[in-house]
Amino acid sequence: AAMELPPSHYSVTRAAALAAGYVCHRLGGPGHGLALRAVRHARRQDIDGVGRKYYLELVLEDIMDNDRTVNCTAEVLYHLGNKNIAPDVQFTIEGELKNTDEADNIFYNRVKSLEKELVAENIPDSHGNVSPEMQPIQLLAWVASGYVIWQNSTENTKFQLAQIKHVKQVKRSDEYLEFDYKILLHEIVSQDIIPWQMTVLWHPQHGVQVTRDSRQPKHASE
């Protein structure tokens, strides 16, 4: 039987963050992203021999316009035993997401027509600034990090994207845009800042894909 949990309990907030990251990665792009606004309701159930399942009712907000929210029901299953399998996430969205085709195409064409590959660092900067031209780059990283977060989460972790240290466009002969990101993830339970590399592919009609990602070594002097 499923046990109800207070939305403020840490196990709920961890599962909710994971679910939100997964949903955002599936639905997001450089012009639209979702973030967790609130947890309405939470239940948990232990399934013998399988793992632990969370049933969540979430409110997600549109990052570009926080007055827009959608309701989301999500189920997160953390597998028993093998911690190398990513949790299963299922979700449904109620409500409409903003159509950002125009902004997406503008960004797509802008980058495609650059003579030199796009390169940038420290987004946001120390003071939290993100220039308007870099907003889509930042949002794309936010969306892509949802994938990395999903793949690496357990019941004992809660990840957030802390900063983009470096991003470089990789020119492709096909229609996709490719970016090589070096990001910092903040893991709240250990309070670690973890450098991570991710290769991100995007096309307005094909969504966001992380084709390669790996944890990077940290420098002892830092």
Add this chain to the structure above:
Amino acid sequence: LQLDFWLAPRGPGYPVDVRVPFLSLQSFKAHLEANGISYSIMIEDVQALVDNEQTELLRSSHQLPLSTNTFNYATYHTLDEIYTFMDLLVAENPNLVSKVEIGRSTENRPLYVLKFSKGGTNRPAVWIDTGIHSREWVTQASGVWFAKKIVVDHENDEGLASILDQMDIFLEIVTNPDGFVFTQTQNRMWRKTRSKQSGSVCIGVDPNRNWDAGFGGPGASRNPCSETYHGPYANSEPEVKAIVDFVKNHGNIKAFISIHSYSQLLLYPYGYTRTPVPDQKELHQISEKAVTALSSLYGTNYKYGSIITTIYQASGSTIDWTYNQGIKYSFTFELRDTGRYGFLLPAKQIVPTAQETWLALKTIMLYTRDHLY
């Protein structure tokens, strides 16, 4: 001669301005005198002027504040600017504010606490600290704002005036100055102190795991390279020891609030054990009121509860120790946001964050005043 003409020769009768390299000065002067050409020196040393301008340029982008009224609260500041701000605040309000040095950091920086008092001797007091984790920049920035707010409101705001009629407020704005400077010069994501750890290349202790409450137990790390390293022993960090000594010597602190970011949470003890504190119910109720007050301003959503049930197990944390010392109203805040910007909160959110948090702080202080023990 490598002459550099700043006003080029036009013809006889017209003046000429020329910069002369040092090594050519002798021969150039000799040449002018030999030809009966009069001259005057407009600038003795161009390099000195250039150097001066450089310094001015550097200083004006980080101009030390001249008054707390012209201070920019909506931007992040350096340690020097914040320390200057404190001195200005004291100078402008000597009857209300004083500065106390409670100790020195590992790198020998002074640890300053501002005391707000309308008089009396050793009145019951509220303690507020910000910046114990150096990368949590919105907290130091909010601390600066709180300091000014207390001064601005101490007479005309009924609630604050009545609080100060009976209690003193102590505010430590930069609780971890070494870490703070490090976040500005080397690594924006630095959290801990900067003490050297024997037997390791790694530096620093988590000042929020270094207190003597469940010290060394689960919820902290014994690895010096970890962000939650508890240190070689409780109170090993001078930044922590200074507060411990202050609290013990004062003996009359009734509320203790330690401010962090991010996550939008209001937390009460314990972090080191699942056993609820005896005053759980009361602390939970106060939290509810405080969070309601906070949300009333901009609708910012906070959750609240004990540390261990709301975020994680944490041993050796500040408010576990202060609670066990008998300071019943011990709270920790985690300010904005919930992860969108995290530690890198845009400066334009500083003031709204400080404003809403202040409402929660006032709620706690008013409650304390009404329930002195």
